[in-house]
Amino acid sequence: MAREFQRGHKARISDLTAGTDLYVGVQISGPGLSFDISCFGLDAGERLSDDRYFIFYNQPKSPEESIQLLGAQAGDTESFRVTLDRIPQQIRKLSFTATLDGAGQMSQVGPGYIRIVAGGEEVARYPFSGSEFSTERAVMLGDFYFKDVWRFAAVGQGFDGGLDALLRNFGGEVAEEEPAAPQQQPQPGGAAPGFAPPAQAAAPPAFGTPAGGPAPAPAQAPVPAPAPQPAAQGFAPPPGATPPPAPTPPAPPVHSAPTIVAPMNTPPGGFPVPPPAPAPAPYGQPVQQPPYGQPAPPPPGYGQPQAPQAPAPPPGYGQPTPPPGYGQQPPAGQVPHQQAPYGAPQGVPQGAPQGTGVLGALQQFKETPTGQRWTQQNKKLVRADLGIGGQAVLARQGSMVLYQGKVDFSYKGAGFSGRVVGNATGQEMQLMRCTGQGQVFFAENSTMLHPIELQGDAVCVSAENVLAFDETLQHEVRRIEGHGIPGGALFTMQFQGTGTIVVKTHGTPVVLPVTPTTFADCNAVVAWSAASQVVVSSQVRMRRNSYPGDTGESVNLQFRGAPGNFIVVQPYEI
Amino acid sequence: MNQPLAGYAPAPVTARMENHGNHMLKVAMQTGNDLLARVGSMVAYEGFVQYEPNPPAVRQIAKDWLTGEGAPLMKCSGDGLLYLADYGANVVVINLGGEGISVNATNLLAFDAHLTWGVERVKGLAKFAGQGLWNTRISGQGWVALTSRGKPIVVDCGGGDDETYVDPDALVAWSPNLKVKGKRSFRAQSLIGRGSGEAYQMAFSGQGIVVVQPSEDSTDRLRVRG
Numbered sequence: 196m197a198r199e200f201q202r203g204h205k206a207r208i209s210d211l212t213a214g215t216d217l218y219v220g221v222q223i224s225g226p227g228l229s230f231d232i233s234c235f236g237l238d239a240g241e242r243l244s245d246d247r248y249f250i251f252y253n254q255p256k257s258p259e260e261s262i263q264l265l266g267a268q269a270g271d272t273e274s275f276r277v278t279l280d281r282i283p284q285q286i287r288k289l290s291f292t293a294t295l296d297g298a299g300q301m302s303q304v305g306p307g308y309i310r311i312v313a314g315g316e317e318v319a320r321y322p323f324s325g326s327e328f329s330t331e332r333a334v335m336l337g338d339f340y341f342k343d344v345w346r347f348a349a350v351g352q353g354f355d356g357g358l359d360a361l362l363r364n365f366g367g368e369v370a371e372e373e374p375a376a377p378q379q380q381p382q383p384g385g386a387a388p389g390f391a392p393p394a395q396a397a398a399p400p401a402f403g404t405p406a407g408g409p410a411p412a413p414a415q416a417p418v419p420a421p422a423p424q425p426a427a428q429g430f431a432p433p434p435g436a437t438p439p440p441a442p443t444p445p446a447p448p449v450h451s452a453p454t455i456v457a458p459m460n461t462p463p464g465g466f467p468v469p470p471p472a473p474a475p476a477p478y479g480q481p482v483q484q485p486p487y488g489q490p491a492p493p494p495p496g497y498g499q500p501q502a503p504q505a506p507a508p509p510p511g512y513g514q515p516t517p518p519p520g521y522g523q524q525p526p527a528g529q530v531p532h533q534q535a536p537y538g539a540p541q542g543v544p545q546g547a548p549q550g551t552g553v554l555g556a557l558q559q560f561k562e563t564p565t566g567q568r569w570t571q572q573n574k575k576l577v578r579a580d581l582g583i584g585g586q587a588v589l590a591r592q593g594s595m596v597l598y599q600g601k602v603d604f605s606y607k608g609a610g611f612s613g614r615v616v617g618n619a620t621g622q623e624m625q626l627m628r629c630t631g632q633g634q635v636f637f638a639e640n641s642t643m644l645h646p647i648e649l650q651g652d653a654v655c656v657s658a659e660n661v662l663a664f665d666e667t668l669q670h671e672v673r674r675i676e677g678h679g680i681p682g683g684a685l686f687t688m689q690f691q692g693t694g695t696i697v698v699k700t701h702g703t704p705v706v707l708p709v710t711p712t713t714f715a716d717c718n719a720v721v722a723w724s725a726a727s728q729v730v731v732s733s734q735v736r737m738r739r740n741s742y743p744g745d746t747g748e749s750v751n752l753q754f755r756g757a758p759g760n761f762i763v764v765q766p767y768e769i
Numbered sequence: 770m771n772q773p774l775a776g777y778a779p780a781p782v783t784a785r786m787e788n789h790g791n792h793m794l795k796v797a798m799q800t801g802n803d804l805l806a807r808v809g810s811m812v813a814y815e816g817f818v819q820y821e822p823n824p825p826a827v828r829q830i831a832k833d834w835l836t837g838e839g840a841p842l843m844k845c846s847g848d849g850l851l852y853l854a855d856y857g858a859n860v861v862v863i864n865l866g867g868e869g870i871s872v873n874a875t876n877l878l879a880f881d882a883h884l885t886w887g888v889e890r891v892k893g894l895a896k897f898a899g900q901g902l903w904n905t906r907i908s909g910q911g912w913v914a915l916t917s918r919g920k921p922i923v924v925d926c927g928g929g930d931d932e933t934y935v936d937p938d939a940l941v942a943w944s945p946n947l948k949v950k951g952k953r954s955f956r957a958q959s960l961i962g963r964g965s966g967e968a969y970q971m972a973f974s975g976q977g978i979v980v981v982q983p984s985e986d987s988t989d990r991l992r993v994r995g
Contacts, residue, residue, distance in 0.1 A: 638983030
């Protein structure tokens, strides 16, 4: 269910996948060409301010390993592992680039792609081909960038210079460069990124020699000798100088292109808006928040006497002088400065700065507003807005945790339920029908929820894993019978039509393509594409005596189907 | 050998209460600033911390909690770092800053002992005999830690007459100034002979927020499992 991106498209990562541990694969190839694929970790000013975040073959991971180069695998020329929630605050954008190593130009490139895989499932893919480019020698394929949340943008911008020119564009330094070499100044917040000239801007630079070992460190980067200067000036005019006449007007800023997913509430001003959170203060400096254990003047910090509020002050509480912070006297036998004491402030607060008060503390859990019918609130909560579309939602009974507005819940009649009821198993699937105007939040038992949007296609879901779905979907119940299935049969629901189903899984599921040898435990399988055929197979080798009471009989479902079919399996056997 | 685990070392203390990961609470203890925590929630401590289950002051305030068998709270005092957790539930840390919050008894993990608090019974809602919905109202200047099964959500009630309906099993906390009442939303005939769908809800109206967990598991694990 990968979403196809086109040049300039953007989406929130959270709309693509709930995960933050992402695999980014780049496939690019051309006859006789070789490529360097690298990732630039840029700051809010789109500068490579820390060259440890230039991830390439000589530096395969960032210091805290939030970005790792994995090498060629699974059909990808190069791949990265990106752990979004571990990327430090100062890195606000990851730019994935491919540069030609050796002779050639980008127009010779065959069809390629950059894709994002999360939890074993490809969630986004931006395909490109050489026909989109001309004489460039580098291409910026896609960006992860942080604007309120992490987002992905399919960029597809050609770039005339090679890797070192790209590096210079991002503010990195290349050795042997004259001090007067033009460097792009950080754009003031609000300006569209001014780099990336249009494809046809300049003549191909004369970088004939392979770039050898381009590196961010100013120490060891050999620069190709022949005339890098003109090329460099072509895309990075010195600030204040008149722009060279040759380049055509800058390309439309990709980041102001319309988003294809949800309305993003884009603040006017464009891309490199720093996150609203105040920048973390330098390490060790006192921050806004009064450090615990120290007398903090204006807000009544903890540890100050607050006698009026304490109903029955425990002895010792309410002393006229605040008690010294625990451990501020260094513990006996320890050298001060070696291990910081408990109460002393030692750094800035981790994560989002927390405001005081109930609202401030709970800010991160606020409801996400969007105008869609189904909104995933977080991994385990889904909101349905019944006002949009006006149709009823069928949901498993008891799955509503909260609703606002005028919503009517009624028992879904036995006409449907009677067919669902597994008389043999005694497991009924009871549904309720939610109608009216308002928002309903669904969740169940902290299971992970996955809204699946069907557009005419069909999917089979194990009846136990259905949480809610649009009433507009056609659904029918199927029975898979087989010797050894607990209760005699497995009930699945087949959904078809246009609408959304919310499927729940215990834990992060795996999505497998259907191959000639795809088997799944009938208790763990969650869903599969309806075009694949299910065969019940019992394992031949049974270990009947593994332990008393266990028949050792394991029933697997085998799936057969054309390529393109998939099955979803959860790490939990009901 | 310790390489993969090194990332889980405690972060430097910056506040009285902090999250260590999503599921653990770290409290910087200090003599004179006692803490009330759920009995059985301590998973580790460093330093000199003493525990007194069901202290007299708590017994007085929580005298009618549950069936009167004593409040499931312990007083922790001393100097050190205290780690609390509730069977893997998410922990939410709140610095009250003078405001107040009503917390479902099951979802309360710890709070500063000097805060003003009291146990009250939610009116108009009797889930089962002997087990109404009890909640603790806490206010003042200090810190409170709640638990939630799964990442919670905070919903603004909006202020007007519109009511927000919450499944009592999924409810974690709410603003104390909200009006609360019980509601049964299924029609009577649909209840007869059926399971308990969304039979009862709590309706909130007024100005404030409601915190809800994505699970209807309201089992008090600390109590059930000891």
